Amino acid sequence: MSLKEKCSNPMTILVVFLIVTIVALLTTFIIIRSGDQEITVVVQPLVAATTVTYDTVPVDQKNISNIQKVCRSPECAILSYQLLNFRDESVNPCDDFYKHSCGKFIEHSTQESQFSRKDLILNRLIKEFVMKTKKSSSKSEQVMIDFNSVCGRYQDPENYEKMEHLAYKDLLKDIYQMGGWPMMNDGLWKSIDLSKLIYQIGRLDEKKEYINLGLFTFDFSSTRKFYIDINEHNVTSDFGSFEKLCKVAGLKCDKKDYEERIKEILEFQGKLQKLDSLLNSTSNRTITNFLILTYFQYTTYQLRSFVNDACERQLLKFFPRASYRIFARNHFNKENLQAVSNLVNDFKKGYIEMFEESTWIHEETKKKAIEKVEKMEKMIGYPEEMEKPGALDATFETINFTKNSSAHEILSEISRHGIQQFMDFVSSDTIPDLSRLELKTNAYYSPKENMLVVLLPFIDDPFMDYSFPKYAQIATAGALISHEIGHGFDSKSIKYNWKGEKEKWMEKEDLKEYKKRVECLILQYDKYEDPDLGRVMNGTKNRYELLADDLGAEVAWRAFKKSEAESDEKIFGFEDYPLDKLFFHLKALKMCSGRSQPYWITSNHPTHSFRVNGVLSNMKQFAEAFNCPVGSPMNPETKCEIF
Template sequence: MTPTKLLGRLVGIFVITTIVFIILYGVEKTRKTITTENRTLPLATTTDDVCFTPYCVKAANYLIESIDETVEPCEDFFHFACGTWIKNTRIPDDVSAQSPFNLLRTQLYYNVIDEADIEATGVDPILSLVNTELGGWPILQGSSWSSSTFDLSNLFLKLRKYAYNIIYRIGQSDLALGQKQYYANETNITIAYRQLIRELAMALGNDTSMIDQDVNDIFEFEKNISKYHWTDDEQRARYDETVRTTFNNLSLTFNTTFDFTDYVRRSYLLGNVTLQDTDVVAISEIEYLNNVSLILQRASPRTIQNYMVWRFILSRTSDMPQHIRIIRQRFDRIFRGTNTERPRTARCGSFVNRILGFAVSKLYIKKYFDENAFNESLEMINNIRDAFIEMLQGSTWMDVESKTKAIEKAKSIDQHIGYPDYLASDNNTKLDKDYAEYTFNSSYIRNILKLLEIFAKENFQLLRKPVDKKDWDEYSAPSVVNAFYDPSTNRISFPAGILQIPFFNKDAPKYLNYGGIGYVIGHEVTHGFDDTGRQFDKDGNRIPWWTEETIKKFNERKTCIINQYSNYTVTQIDMQADGNLTQGEDIADNGGLRGAFFAYQKWAANNKNVDKRLPGLQKYSSEQLFFINYAYNWCIKMTNAYAVNRLRIDVHSLDQFRVTGPTSNFDEFDRAFGCTPGQGNSRKDKCSVW
């Protein structure tokens, strides 16, 4: 299959008329001058050490348009580095926050789909599936819905066919509102959520005789489930409670009136996989599973049916006609702080990239990826890994045995950079095989449902596929703008999508690259030694490999990080951060910044007078610009709703704390900017794990 034919296959999936890729460094925005009316920047006495390449001019522009020199960097480095950017940035109506990182993601590709077809198709395909496969949605049928044919196991199974894990996985599933805190008290969000259920039901059906009671029952049912839902930090703290058993002993481990063993067995048959008695099963959140099973046992069939189908309907609102999406948007305005729906082009692009990432990547890398990125990234990875090993060697709290094993693990870290080799080949045999079933010629929504079926089946089939630690994971497709660490393979991954401005450019001074993608590399390396990663050895086995004394010292240092970040207040919404929730990412942020900086220092010592300064920013040293570019990548402007959601749900700290936290702990930052410990951006008692 040629790339043109491969693209044609993608086009057929969504009745797409055009796919146009827009890459940041392929988009030339109208440039502003280096100097601005309200700022006079010092000029160097000589231009010999100033970089005037097109890239340096571009980098100088975006940093000058971000820095606010009225703010003292030692007092508030985030607003020093991002203040002007924040003042001049408008949050688009369709998103709840804007940042350079988000801009990079949305500019990766753009496609146009047939909106007229979606409107013409309407909601009939969804309602047909609900009625013929799921047993109907009682809220639409009033008193005419009968529980005589209700079959809980069959309902779970039918939803699993379309990749839905509602209530159950082999562990807990998710909640519609994300976290249990949202259900604890009556708020504008819970009111809006019930209104969303009611309005969608009104829009999809005509019988309103029981709608109010059904809405309340759906909400109360989910509220009861939420009481037993484990938060992310609870899951992290109770990770040791995961039970591993064999499939034939599953019923002994999880003994409820609901036949969980039969459900799991029949689920895997959807992927033509027959479970053996000796297959190993890992069950998490058993306490949740037992309690929720009791809730299911006591609830009426109507309530269960209403809730399960409601969650399915909710997840598919974005694929329905505009009048349905408008209803959803009214809720999102309250819950997420967005004023309009995200463009269908962007949503479709995200979906295509998630489901068909490697096919999309084939086209992307052929046209846009710079091969120099691979070699330079590999060099940086090796330099930063060496810097991290030196940090390990300099550790005063690890005993010799644990330190030796930690160094062995760091040396053993594997890496994926850019894309798998087969995508660069003209031979498309592997892509043809991987996407053999991905041929569609129906309406948009029907094609979506078929994709979900394929996605579910492929997930089940993973159980019998041989494990190849060199394989690229589906979540790290080359076109993804992100980076990853996998503790089970001890591997870091940097897809091609993130190897671009402002994180990386082959023509950039190294202080910008090390402050950008270098920090990202250091962050992912450090994940191998955070509160979760440190539980896996160099081969990815989750076994004890540190001494108890070293674990104790690690936990003491980790506690310092937790307390530091828990004391941060988001003044915009007057809420405290949760250091327990974000501890793993905070450890990685702190270690990543240190590792990248030390690696850059070593590179600069061996390559004197190579890096030149940026025009208009000559007053800043290369080390200062390292930190400034690091901070720039976390500039953000957000709605209140977005900030609340991030604080409650995200394991990453809010972006301003990802700047102030690591820099305030770093002596080298103080030295670079002349800060005195005790100033706003310099802690006296610095926290350091690595």
């Protein structure tokens, strides 16, 4: 509230009036009481260099020191709030540490988890930016503004039919440029130029990981290599969208004939694994129908998403790099980048130390494992090349649409531009890989590049801040980053060497023991009884995450013990709390979520409760910190250890 608003508040005026009245009454009372007494005023000369001394109150210097060592940043205040309010102290930490740390999370959040809450905030930040910015000198920003304008009009019920008609009209125009579609029975299709048609229907998938060319795909997987795979696109019968196209073309399409053509296409699709012989034995008409149908169905799916998905979500989906740039420029504290880079270096040292101290792997295996860690690359936030002014905008110079373009024109242009970016990257050794930059709360490890990627939202509030004490940085976002490094040694990535090439670098005897230890984690998860879902987990499906969790926790603890935590700033409310215990509370904090949902049964990730209880029950350091008796849920007699 402004000063003007405060002064005009009726309650403020009343309070001021009462204070003035009371002061006046007291003054009058004093004058009346002193009226009968002679008042003598004594004036003394001012003496130069007079020294005035005051009594002082002894100060406890130790307490001042403690106060000065409490982290006072807003981010630390939020961290303190979460630690104090998410926990349920009625639950014994040795029985269920997840509930002990997160039992009251649901009382303080409307979102399923802190990750989903962060993603929602990201959506809103991008929406706010494009809504308030009408014109921008940045090419990437202007593209997003124009897209949002068209999306908004498309989702307006009053404009929908007109906008859809324009989109289908442009789609029909593209199909005619492909030579026509036999299924439409309009007499325009004559023959097929297979190479040209495959080029014309090429499109970038939603995840921007491969180019779909109808019969096959180019899979890039974020490397300069690409793989050709047989297309597994599932053709479906969608007569409704086909009928709309016919209507725009001024045709009356027969449903029975449409279904006959679909049947032919499905038979063709089922034989795609034998592509060479299939092309020679199949009519050009059926091949054309198949290729254009896959293109048509994907395009109409995108048009439906244009209506059903919130515009801000589509902005993040279609313009991940531009959205990333907006977040980095307007909402991210770059001081976090160096803090996280330092953490990664600490964790790499921890992994090397863990391998050196392992009692069961042979020296040659240790050497290869350490080499993989030492040469693991990292991308924290974004490539260095993106720091240059205009670096991202330069990649948008070739994308062309305006706020007057149709939805189909825009989606086609986005796909064309994306394919061009991919091909430029694959054919060059100097163009940076921007495909990793997505505005998501995520970090990941790429085995084919032996690279750790940490995205900006993952190292932002509430997961990380440079103002956090070092031990808090390690236990929160740090522990999750340590987990991602651990993926370099999970059951899938263990097959790749430090160059990202497939190699059996573990000694046979070591590999056998390794698999035995991974099996311990699998069985442990199979037997886990989730408080919401019961005992329905599949450890085999989750084995990669289980192992990364286990390794990540071990190495994060090592980094914590080397961080000189005792001399670091305290977190408010935990000034006298043992730091070993606080480390585990901080680690559990980022896994706090609502009730486990049924989708966790088929998810590749373990439930959040297991990622706390299961992982920490394998750590003797946890049992020692909380003095958990042997045989208690959080200190089982049998523990799983990897390296």
